[in-house]
């Protein structure tokens with residue numbers, strides 16, 4: 346199975362930057378307030394350092410009180426700004442995510458049908474639901490903390506360096522311990538947590554399956570066996586949770602050792618510097634407090650690396666959707682025009698290295714109705730999908746033009762047409778939002794659906810779908826044909842719209858299909874050869890090639906593949 350692509354690191358970076366550049370205000374505001382909050386957070390440490398120096402030099406009571414008031418003001422300002430920065434960062438993050446989500450949804454809606462089929466719908470769905478959910482949760486819970494931690498770390502290190510480069514250097518003694526702890530922790534954390542999740546899922550599954558089979562278990566007096574299996578899975582979950590707890594404790598121990606090493610190095614260096622008279626005790630106090638401020642942010646960053654990595658992986662999956670070349674966008678719908686001409690040349694198509702179309706050349710004149718016939722698997726649906734633009738051919742071209750030489754509206758009525766849940770009239774207006782009630786009624790009458798629609802509880806406004814009125818296959822096909830008629834296409838492609846039904850229904854639908862095709866160019870995949878007999882021209886396909894074409898009578902007279910199909914067909 347071909348997977349949908351995952352964006353590489355560069356695409357993720359440029360994708361995010363592009364979104365930020367589109368609307369830079371919220372991000373810049375969040376960064377500015379975060380920086381102000383970080384600076385306000387540095388102020389108390391600086392004031393306390395000054396206070397230490399003043400006390401050592403012999404200060405007055407008034408000055409002491411003044412400095413303490415300044416410390417309180419700085420703390421309050423820091424707290425306010427930190428709260429504001431968090432709110433602004435989450436807002437900027439959510440706006441960014443909303444833009445990314447909109448783009449991803451847009452890309453998903455324009456993915457070529459064959460790409461979705463090859464990759465599986467599950468992959469696409471999990472990207473626009475699960476992955477978006479993971480990123481949204483990270484943005485809400487961690488983005489503000491990470492941004493403020495990064496800014497605090499940056500400004501605090503800069504603050505340390507401006508106090509005294511030697512003190513900053515001494516603080517670096519913590520780095521090797523952090524690196525050692527990270528290298529020890531990260532590689533073991535992911536598998537451990539994955540194992541824990543599996544154990545939890547296992548326990549839930551065992552309990553659920555026992556509960557759902559309670560009656561049967563009682564009948565066979567098998568309770569002890571099931572209780573034992575719940576016991577076993579619970580023990581596994583407990584053991585692994587205990588291991589995970591020990592693991593976290595061990596990890597936190599290393600963080601504490603790193604802090605101890607850095608702080609000790611700063612105090613020891615400070616002692617030497619004060620002794621040598623190159624700095625003051627107040628500056629060393631400030632440096633120690635600055636350094637202490639780093640512990641919180643560093644701890645948060647390190648503890649949530651896993652979550653952020655998983656969010657980045659999800660983001661890469663979401664942005665990967667935008668890297669698939671999309672289908673041609675048909676919006677806005679071209680205005681109704683006369684019947685189209687179709688020029689197909691050198692068309693090849695391959696599914697997963699399995700070639701199914703081998704160089705199809707076909708021309709359909711304006712207003713002509715061509716029936717496509719052939720055994721199952723001959724490639725008819727594939728050809729129809731390519732002409733409709735829902736499939737991208739491996740090679741070759743399809744040129745569809747209206748009388749004015751423009752790409753016109755092409756409507757494909759698929760084998761299993763989809764009718765959207767909701768009022769029937771809303772489904773029909775999908776084809777033409779401005780359609781009047783009369784036009785809708787006329788379209789339903791044209792396809793022979795007016796009778797049963799009138800009998801629905803609310804007529805054409807009756808809600809269709811689960812929990813409401815359910816349509817049968819014939820009714821769905823009629824709705825699809827009425828919708829196609831309302832769209833006023835220049836080319837209509839019918840893919841076995843009548844194949845599912847019994848013979849009376851087939852007659853109803855065939856008549857409906859013929860009326861929808863009238864005055865339009867039409868390509869009809871005809872399993873019921875009666876449809877082919879009434880077409881202007883019949884094109885016979887075998888194993889991905891056109892083997893015969895002509896009128897029904899000509900082909901019968903020729904006695905080739907079509908004549909054999911006709912002879913074998915029982916109307």
Ligand SMILES: Nc1ncnc2c1ncn2[C@@H]1O[C@H](COP(=O)(O)OP(=O)(O)OP(=O)(O)O)[C@@H](O)[C@H]1O
Nearest residue numbers: 462696697701719720721722723724725726727728
């Ligand atoms: N999405 C797909 N992925 C892989 N192979 C496919 C896909 N769709 C069709 N095929 C294969 O391509 C070949 C042509 O299929 P296609 O549906 O175009 O033929 P058809 O003439 O319309 O047949 P039918 O009348 O049964 O619908 C078949 O062998 C089919 O198995």
